[in-house]
Ligand SMILES: Cc1cc2nc3c(=O)[nH]c(=O)nc-3n(C[C@H](O)[C@H](O)[C@H](O)COP(=O)(O)O)c2cc1C
């Protein structure tokens with residue numbers, strides 16, 4: 001995969017695929033100049049955080065929480081170890097942007113983390129990398145070696161007295177470890193089971209020490225914010241939705257891939273950049289922010305712009321920026337069945353409503369899809385949903401419930417048809433016509 | 443139990459964490475152990491526990507929680523097919539059916555000659571390249587259409 005296009009690109013601008021990820025290339029693009037400037041001019045921690053606040057950078061991992069505000073929660077003067085942790089666990093179905101950042105611009109993540117550590121008084125950091133992503137993990141380790149050798153991380157960085165040790169931690173296949181407290185448990189060498197909050201990681205994080213966790217794209221944006229100034233970054237996007245963002249577009253478009261565009265760009269423009277719908281088929285539905293975001297009917301998202309506020313007004317969430325595009329050949333019951341299976345499989349099992357609820361949801365959607373649905377099944381699904389929302393330790397429970405709720409809300413007819421007629425509303429022979437799989441004769 | 447090379451990798455992992463947090467290296471040591479042994483027999487798990495100076499139960503818990511550890515023997519080539527929705531939209535199911543037919547086995551099965559194991563996987567963070575396979579947890583294969591699948595199976599000697 002490569003970056004397929006951008007408008008006013010920042011993070012991925014000036015890159016040439018696998019050829020330009022090394023330290024020397026990053027430095028030639030102006031890399032590490034901000035870390036240097038901060039250390040040489042002894043910029044205050046408050047000033048760094050205030051620049052990030054001005055940018056209105058919102059967390060790129062899914063929740064969209066303002067990064068500057070999060071950083072200000074860290075008890076900077078707390079004695080002893082403090083941590084910054086990068087979340088490259090990227091397991092939210094549809095999301096594949098962090099992998100490209102790691103592959104093509106790993107030093108932006110390292111510089112961003114070093115600046116973050118400086119601003120929050122942290123002295124150690126880890127980057128937690130998705131288990132399935134091996135080559136990028138190795139590349140990041142190589143980039144760390146380069147940065148260490150050049151004195152950008154380690155002890156007494158550039159003679160400033162600032163220390164920051166940074167390492168990579170490789171996951172091994174568990175979606176739940178993307179949840180920040182499960183991720184911390186996992187770094188501690190345990191099962192990835194989310195912790196109760198409070199206490200929040202800023203007071204009790206990795207090894208019980210103050211910790212701030214941000215997404216890969218969030219950290220990678222930091223050097224650019226410092227370079228252009230928070231205000232200019234904000235102005236790239238729109239008020240309350242600062243900057244550019246990477247969108248991972250998958251599904252039924254002609255050119256699936258990553259696109260960096262300013263927040264506030266119309267969805268229609270993004271679709272155009274992707275070469276439009278595969279085979280010229282009609283757009284049916286879009287999940288705009290990774291599989292945990294509510295699905296939107298095609299005609300609704302066609303009127304939205306790609307930013308937190310517009311998508312939320314349209315009834316969904318921008319989440320991780322994973323845009324899953326579905327054409328008219330998709331059976332929505334089948335689509336939901338696969339997502340429900342995923343959440344059922346990946347529930348860590350700690351809370352009864354999530355463990356049992358995700359199992360029930362899959363079971364019921366599965367039987368509807370297989371022609372065994374009962375008239376009362378939609379009510380049953382709704383009551384299961386009601387028993388999950390807000391009653392679990394982490395947000396996976398809600399994440400599993402949102403798709404079900406929204407699929408039934410917008411495409412309820414297909415579910416009813418399935419239950420009544422024991423088959424799909426979308427004729428079987430046209431289903432998956434948009435998949436693009438090169439069929440060869442049997 | 444482990445080769446000098448694997449032990450060297452263990453040491454490198456342990457060094458990433460504070461001296462009193464050796465347990466943090468559990469995941470990566472298990473991964474390196476599996477790389478050497480092909481899967482994780484209980485002796486390997488116990489040896490990792492021993493190396494880290496922690497209870498074997500703690501290491502078992504980790505080995506059984508994460509999907510990519512194999513607690514049973516697998517074929518020489520373990521092929522994991524992503525069938526999650528974004529991939530499925532672009533041929534993930536079809537690619538899975540195709541490779542099942544070619545190998546004559548279903549998900550979770552191993553060919554009689556012990557060469558291939560097939561698994562169904564979840565999102566690998568590469569949905570733009572669908573259909574996507576991973577071979578032996580490490581090698582990501584993109585755009586797995588019939589020609590590419592044929593080629594991959596041929597290359598697995
Ligand atoms: C089930 C679940 C999975 C998550 N997966 C990811 C992930 O893969 N990557 C990520 O950055 N954040 C993920 N998050 C969000 C993190 O908990 C956390 O909010 C985020 O890493 C914070 O970084 P940000 O503020 O920069 O977005 C997930 C949350 C939940 C509940």
Ligand code: SF4
Pocket residue numbers: 176193194346347348349350351352354355392393394395396397
């Ligand atoms: S909500 Fe689900 S995934 Fe989250 S802690 Fe509870 S059981 Fe685990």
Ligand code: FES
Pocket residue numbers: 093094095524525526527528529530564565566567568569570572574
């Ligand atoms: S859904 Fe297959 S890699 Fe993401």
